[in-house]
Amino acid sequence: MGPMSTTSSTTLHRDVEDLTSMPGSKEFLPPDPFEVHLDPEEHPQNIPLLRKWIAVIVISCASLCVTCSSSVATFTETGVAAEFRVHHLVTVLALSLFVEGLGLGPLLVGPLSEMYGRNIVYRVSYGLLFLASFPVAFAPNASVYLVFRFISGFCGAAFLSVAGGSSRSEPIPFTPLRSSILTLPPDSPMALYTISPFIGPVLGPLLSGFINQNLYWRWTYRIQSIWIFVQYIALLALVPETYEPVLVKRKARRLRISTGDLAYWAPLDKEDRHLLRAIAISCYRPFQLVMFDRMALLLDLWTALILGILYLAFQAFPIIFSDGHGFNMQTTGMTFLGIGLGMVLAISSQPFWNRLFEREGAKHGGQAPPETRLIMGQLGGVLVPIGLFSLAFTTYPHVHWIAPIIASVPFGAGIYFVFTSTFTYLVTAYRPIAASAMAANSALRSNFAAVFPLFAGTIDGPTTVSRISAIRN
Numbered sequence: 039m040g041p042m043s044t045t046s047s048t049t050l051h052r053d054v055e056d057l058t059s060m061p062g063s064k065e066f067l068p069p070d071p072f073e074v075h076l077d078p079e080e081h082p083q084n085i086p087l088l089r090k091w092i093a094v095i096v097i098s099c100a101s102l103c104v105t106c107s108s109s110v111a112t113f114t115e116t117g118v119a120a121e122f123r124v125h126h127l128v129t130v131l132a133l134s135l136f137v138e139g140l141g142l143g144p145l146l147v148g149p150l151s152e153m154y155g156r157n158i159v160y161r162v163s164y165g166l167l168f169l170a171s172f173p174v175a176f177a178p179n180a181s182v183y184l185v186f187r188f189i190s191g192f193c194g195a196a197f198l199s200v201a202g203g204s205s206r207s208e209p210i211p212f213t214p215l216r217s218s219i220l221t222l223p224p225d226s227p228m229a230l231y232t233i234s235p236f237i238g239p240v241l242g243p244l245l246s247g248f249i250n251q252n253l254y255w256r257w258t259y260r261i262q263s264i265w266i267f268v269q270y271i272a273l274l275a276l277v278p279e280t281y282e283p284v285l286v287k288r289k290a291r292r293l294r295i296s297t298g299d300l301a302y303w304a305p306l307d308k309e310d311r312h313l314l315r316a317i318a319i320s321c322y323r324p325f326q327l328v329m330f331d332r333m334a335l336l337l338d339l340w341t342a343l344i345l346g347i348l349y350l351a352f353q354a355f356p357i358i359f360s361d362g363h364g365f366n367m368q369t370t371g372m373t374f375l376g377i378g379l380g381m382v383l384a385i386s387s388q389p390f391w392n393r394l395f396e397r398e399g400a401k402h403g404g405q406a407p408p409e410t411r412l413i414m415g416q417l418g419g420v421l422v423p424i425g426l427f428s429l430a431f432t433t434y435p436h437v438h439w440i441a442p443i444i445a446s447v448p449f450g451a452g453i454y455f456v457f458t459s460t461f462t463y464l465v466t467a468y469r470p471i472a473a474s475a476m477a478a479n480s481a482l483r484s485n486f487a488a489v490f491p492l493f494a495g496t497i498d499g500p501t502t503v504s505r506i507s508a509i510r511n
Contacts, residue, residue, distance in 0.1 A: 320474070338482045380452070381454045
């Protein structure tokens with residue numbers, strides 16, 4: 039090759055370098071033939087509809103199991119206090135520490151799914167939850183019992199922090215994660231996924247009441263461990279990977295192995311990601327958002343207060359029905375069905391809200407403003423105080439026992455409306471930092487839910503319950 043050819047080649051190389059350094063230069067360059075993309079049949083949004091719903095149902099049931107594990111400790115407190123010879127307040131920590139773990143887990147584990155995919159986080163976190171349930175069920179002392187209750191909550195939160203990403207539908211995102219498997223009608227998977235973590239705490243006392251009425255308290259956690267194991271097998275068998283960047287990265291790896299050509303690459307291979315830095319950002323950005331954004335702060339406080347009251351009910355209902363009406367454990371556990379019925383009635387109204395959001399979207403060029411999601415919350419904001427105020431004046435022993443259960447129905451419906459509207463608003467309005475918005479909400483909610491049951495010990499009877507309920511309204 040002559041000098042002229044060398045000079046021309048050098049000049050061309052410099053021209054290409056100059057071109058690639060210009061803003062928007064990638065538009066002028068041909069695509070890299072070695073950059074890997076998913077084929078249409080490989081894309082997670084093109085999974086068959088039946089398989090999508092199976093995955094959503096399995097994930098929602100697994101979320102139900104995790105949140106049920108928090109409140110299942112409600113009726114174990116007497117047995118734990120007697121065996122370990124500790125004060126009743128110490129036994130309440132089993133509930134509080136589990137919920138605290140649920141709040142802290144997403145801050146540390148959330149970034150893992152964006153680097154390694156959702157399925158690996160599902161499997162590892164749920165496997166660890168299963169292992170952590172054994173020291174709880176066979177704890178030799180109160181210290182081991184409480185420490186592993188916290189660890190169990192933390193492992194369960196690792197699952198919850200990414201589970202909703204597989205329940206998300208387009209164009210409305212349901213979770214901080216940016217990809218999904220669903221192209222179902224907006225809010226349908228979210229409705230199922232949202233209600234499952236809140237039916238869980240209501241289901242916990244119901245199961246715990248029947249178990250502790252007829253069996254030793256340790257059987258509560260042994261049965262819970264069996265449920266966790268069944269859910270773990272279902273996650274392994276029925277839930278596919280849904281995070282698109284990870285799927286592309288895996289395809290690129292397969293191509294490099296099958297062809298022997300190391301030139302194949304995925305965008306995730308070239309991203310300079312540092313896990314510790316991602317975890318640090320995940321820890322401080324939610325609190326930064328709460329400090330500087332009043333809307334996020336007020337919504338987080340709203341949901342935190344309501345969840346705190348719900349967890350306070352796990353200590354207050356035994357006082358109302360066991361002390362005030364002479365119910366045994368299993369019948370007291372059944373009194374939580376009023377809250378559960380309210381949630382089920384609320385979710386049955388989801389088709390109405392879907393049509394409402396579609397009409398609002400049509401008025402705004404196909405994409406409704408995030409604030410339209412709060413219309414549902416307005417109804418919930420009315421139902422919650424109505425339920426609590428009615429409950430406050432029906433807790434007396436001379437009032438028929440069905441009255442406070444009926445009063446708890448609007449409270450349960452209001453919980454569903456408030457949380458569904460708040461979650462969908464946060465991930466829509468704060469889309470670039472939706473992960474931080476949801477993590478901030480989770481942390482604040484869990485702190486309130488962990489603390490509220492601790493001061494239930496100051497309630498000395500149904501009369502005090504009614505006063506506290508009225509003050510909170």
